[in-house]
Amino acid sequence: MRKLFLIFSLVGLFSCAEEKKKLPAGLLPPAKLTSILADIHIAEAQVEEMRLSPDTAKVMFNRLQADVLKKYGVSEKQFTKTYTYYLNNLKDLDKIYEGLIDTLAMREVQMSSKSGDAGADSAKTKKMPDTLKSRLMQKSKARRDSIRSIDTLK
Secondary structure, eight states: OHHHHHHHHHHHHHHHSOOOOOOOTTOOOHHHHHHHHHHHHHHHHHHHHHTOOHHHHHHHHHHHHHHHHHHTTOOHHHHHHHHHHHHTSHHHHHHHHHHHHHHHHHHHHHHHHHHTOTTOOTTTSOOOOHHHHHHHHHHHHHHHHHHHHHHHHO
């Protein structure tokens, strides 16, 4: 009797476990998307810091975004398809943005530690201003929060 109870308990536990969701073909893996989004958010913050006219800022941002996608070997179509998928799966997008915030925080720590090295080359260790870093983190958190609020409306 105990063995039968144990077997049913295990079957019940495994059936309740969350299955890993398979992504449709042609989408970027979540880790790669997180890295791309981190670079895109940094590019966006850099453009905002330049205080350009809206038209010039848009051209500059599009160029920087294209550079980011090229760096990762991703086409704009593939990036858009992946991001659209996640917009339609907000719980998954929320997880991506949680990872994004962690990635940005980790990059901040790395940049801070590099800037503290006495022999560091200043061209290699571009220190992001504190205000830029904090605005970037706030934007990422705000986007994640807006995704959560949209998800609760459904």
